[in-house]
Every structure is written in structure tokens, then in C-alpha cells.
Amino acid sequence: MCALGLAATMLLASCAVTPPGPPGSASPGQPTTAPTPPVLHMPPPAGTVERNRSRWVPASFNELPGWQDEQLSDWWPAMRQGCQNPPTAWATLCTEVRQTSGLPDGLLLRLWAESKLQVYRVESLDGDPAGLLTGYFEPEIPASRKPTWNRKVPLYGPPADLVAKKPYWTRQQLDTLPAARSALQGREIAWVEDPLDALILQIQGSGRLQLTESDGGQRLIRLAFAGHNEQPYKSIGRWLIDQGELTPAQASWPGIKDWARRNPRRVQEMLWQNPRYVFFREEPLLDPSLGPKGAQAVPLTPGRSIAVDPQSVPYGTPVWLDTTEPLSTKPLQRLVMAQDTGSAITGAVRADFFWGWGDEAEANAGRMKQGLKMWVLWPKG
Known part of the structure; x- marks a missing residue:
């Protein structure tokens, strides 16, 4: 087309x-x-801009569905975060952003955006403007520093030989082979109750632990991505569909958890279908209101940060989304920041919406699979 x-x-x-x-x-x-x-x-x-996996077609602010109703003051904090590590093309404008104190008036922000930025519609290289929006979140999980009667699933830091051995042991080998298990000894960071909690931490790449320390004290920490075993990622949802256990409509994260509750003896079999295994490092959670750092190396903002394919949209780019909320026809039209990526996020009109943390964020992220159109805002030449 x-x-x-x-x-x-x-x-x-x-x-x-x-x-x-x-x-x-x-x-x-x-x-x-x-x-x-x-x-x-x-x-x-x-005026079209050709990128490796997309093309940007000149457009106008009038073409952005819902633009006049947007609360730009809700977007501004994410923009300020992105300007801590901006793309080269944004250096001048980001200097202005960093020098702005407080929260500018919404009308002033709109005038600033419309005077400084050019709108481009994002399309595939063959001209298709339609794409897909999924969601992700930061898990928040109770954990203990030591194993307990109900918390027996370990979360590991990188083993000493991770760099030397590529690819590393698969998930099943790490669970069953004595040599593989030996390599993980002493690398335990914390212990959780549910193996699916450990899996979702690995899928999301980071998370929060409500940690019970050895002395009984409680604190909130963050686990950040520290490497993986170089094995391919395989979807357990796809495996459940292929097994006839779930329909495609049921293979959301809530649906997978429900299947696991009903089939406890097959949970290990299901987990082993994904050979990739992720290792973590512990970080202090200095500001609980901020998300983990994304691929742009700035903290993610709930509801205002997305993961993209950087060969389609560079990190640090404002992106206008036109989609709907999960399991709904209610419009989701807003300005967000491209600040992260993911192995499944490839293509021109493809994004992953960061919902934040907690039960509501998990529910929304697990159900989100929406049609998408998107535009980028870029400094005028």
C-alpha cells in the first residue's frame, strides 16, 4: 500500500x-x-524521513486524534526524564527543557510543542500505518532474603562463568543438572513463593521486591536486569495454545496464571518450554514513584513511557499514540516518550506501553493487545 x-x-x-x-x-x-x-x-x-525499519511521513498536529484534549502537563515529567540523556537532535531543545523550573502551564506547553516540533506519521517501509500495542509493567513481589517454608524459588545474580560459556545452560538444565546448579550456588539474591513470579520478573526484565530481611526488617528494593543465558526466548502462552490448553484469547498473563493454578503438576513442564533464563542485580529503590531505567538509561514513567524498536523510532522521541484501552473500545490517545525496547518489540508501528507497578498495572499489561497508529514529534530543522 x-x-x-x-x-x-x-x-x-x-x-x-x-x-x-x-x-x-x-x-x-x-x-x-x-x-x-x-x-x-x-x-x-x-520531506519523508526514511529509517531502517520505518518511514516518517510529514503530518500536522491537526491529524493527531485527541490532541486538543491532551493534558501535556502529565507528559512533561517523562519528557524531562528523557532530556537527561537526549538524542543528538534534541540537545538544544532539551537544554530549554532542563532549564524550565516547575510544571509549565498546559497551554504554554501546547504552544511550545506546536512551535518547536514537526509531526510525522510513522509507517512501515511499504506504507502501512497500522501496528500493534502491547503492555508491560514492573512486578512487585513479596520476597525473603533467605528461603522459608513458603518461599523456595530463588532469584539469581549472574554466575561467575556466564560470560565464558555461551550459550549458557538452558532453564531446564539450570533446574536439573548438578554442574549447572553448582554454578548458581551462592548467587541467590532473594527467594519468592511462586515460580510464575520469578518468570514474570525475568520476562519483564526488572521488578520490585517487598523484601523481608534476615533480621525480620522490611524494605523495598529493585531487581534490575544483569544478563541472560543467551538462549532463545520461547512464549509459554504459545506453547499452551499449541497444546490445546488455552485459546489465543485466553493466553494472556491472567489466563496463564489461572491455568497454572488448575494444573500445578504441569507448571514445571510449562516453564521449561522457555529456555531463556534472566539474571539480576540488586539496586536500592531511592524514589518509589519512578520506574526502572529503560534502554535510554532514564527512569520510566507509568502511562507515559513506551518501548519501541529503535530502528524505527529513536530513544528520547515523543510519540503520539492512537489506540484503545485493554479489552475496551475506550480511546487511549496521548503523548508518550520512547524510552525502552524489548526483544519482541520489532517493526515500524510497534510499541509496548509501560503501565507501572502493582495489581492494576499487571492486569492492564497482561490484557493489552491493541491496534495502533502512531506519530512522532521531532525538532524542526
């Missing part, structure tokens, strides 16, 4: 026309072959 956008002309290129034969050249009773119609190649509109 070709997008016309602001194109002023359509060019005729490489028109291969097969001329008909001279009159009377066809065999009796056979129709004369019609000429092959010319092939029209419509170029991208003037």
Missing part, C-alpha cells in the same frame, strides 16, 4: 508496455492480447 500524504505529484517510472502486434497478426479465432498496463510507482511525499 502506498501512502499519498502530502505528495504533490505521482511519477511514471519504468513503464513496461507490451505493444500489440500489427493488425491481423493474431491467429484466426484468437483475441488480440491487450497491452500490459503501465506500472505507476508513487514516491514517498516530500
Whole structure:
């Protein structure tokens, strides 16, 4: 599909026309072959930006669904975070952002954005503006510094030989082989109750632990990603579908947890279908109101940060989303910041929405699989 956008002309290129034969050249009773119609190649509109996995087509703020209703003051804190480590093209504007104290008036923010930034519609390289939005969150899980009668599932830091041995042991080997288990001894950070809690920490790449210390004290810490075993990621949801255990509509995170509760003897079998294993490092949680650091190396903001394919959208870019809320037709139209990525987040119009932490964030992230259109805002040249 070709997008016309602001194109002023359509060019005729490489028109291969097969001329008909001279009159009377066809065999009796056979129709004369019609000429092959010319092939029209419509170029991208003037001003289009070509990236490795997307193209950006010039647009306007009037094309952003819901723009006039947006509360830009809710977006500004995420923008300020992104300006702590901005892309080169944003250096000048981010200096302005960092020098702005307090929370600017919403009208002033709108005027600033519309005067300083150019809107581009994001499309695939073949001109498709439709894509997919999923969700993710930061798990918050009760844990103990030592194993207890009900917390027997360990979370590990990187083993000493992780770098030297590639690929490293699979998840099943780490659970069953004496040599693999030996490599993990002494690397335990904390212990949780449910193996699915450990898995979701590994899938999300970070999380919060409501930690009971050895002396009985309580504190909140963060586990950050510290490496993995270089094994491929395999979806346990896909495995459950292939086994006929769940339908595609049921294979959300809440659906997977429900299946595990009903099939406790098969949980280990299910976990082993994903050979990838993630290791963590412990970090202090200095500000509980901030999310973990994303791939841009700045803290994520709930509801205002997304993960993207950086070959489609650079980190630190404001992105306008046009989608709906999970399991709903209620519009979700807002300005967010591209501040993270993920192994499953590939393609032009593809994003993962950061919901934050807690039960509500987990429920929304687990159910989110929405159609998406998106636009980027970029400094004017």
C-alpha cells in the first residue's frame, strides 16, 4: 500500500508496455492480447524521513486524534526524564527543557510543542500505518532474603562463568543438572513463593521486591536486569495454545496464571518450554514513584513511557499514540516518550506501553493487545 500524504505529484517510472502486434497478426479465432498496463510507482511525499525499519511521513498536529484534549502537563515529567540523556537532535531543545523550573502551564506547553516540533506519521517501509500495542509493567513481589517454608524459588545474580560459556545452560538444565546448579550456588539474591513470579520478573526484565530481611526488617528494593543465558526466548502462552490448553484469547498473563493454578503438576513442564533464563542485580529503590531505567538509561514513567524498536523510532522521541484501552473500545490517545525496547518489540508501528507497578498495572499489561497508529514529534530543522 502506498501512502499519498502530502505528495504533490505521482511519477511514471519504468513503464513496461507490451505493444500489440500489427493488425491481423493474431491467429484466426484468437483475441488480440491487450497491452500490459503501465506500472505507476508513487514516491514517498516530500520531506519523508526514511529509517531502517520505518518511514516518517510529514503530518500536522491537526491529524493527531485527541490532541486538543491532551493534558501535556502529565507528559512533561517523562519528557524531562528523557532530556537527561537526549538524542543528538534534541540537545538544544532539551537544554530549554532542563532549564524550565516547575510544571509549565498546559497551554504554554501546547504552544511550545506546536512551535518547536514537526509531526510525522510513522509507517512501515511499504506504507502501512497500522501496528500493534502491547503492555508491560514492573512486578512487585513479596520476597525473603533467605528461603522459608513458603518461599523456595530463588532469584539469581549472574554466575561467575556466564560470560565464558555461551550459550549458557538452558532453564531446564539450570533446574536439573548438578554442574549447572553448582554454578548458581551462592548467587541467590532473594527467594519468592511462586515460580510464575520469578518468570514474570525475568520476562519483564526488572521488578520490585517487598523484601523481608534476615533480621525480620522490611524494605523495598529493585531487581534490575544483569544478563541472560543467551538462549532463545520461547512464549509459554504459545506453547499452551499449541497444546490445546488455552485459546489465543485466553493466553494472556491472567489466563496463564489461572491455568497454572488448575494444573500445578504441569507448571514445571510449562516453564521449561522457555529456555531463556534472566539474571539480576540488586539496586536500592531511592524514589518509589519512578520506574526502572529503560534502554535510554532514564527512569520510566507509568502511562507515559513506551518501548519501541529503535530502528524505527529513536530513544528520547515523543510519540503520539492512537489506540484503545485493554479489552475496551475506550480511546487511549496521548503523548508518550520512547524510552525502552524489548526483544519482541520489532517493526515500524510497534510499541509496548509501560503501565507501572502493582495489581492494576499487571492486569492492564497482561490484557493489552491493541491496534495502533502512531506519530512522532521531532525538532524542526
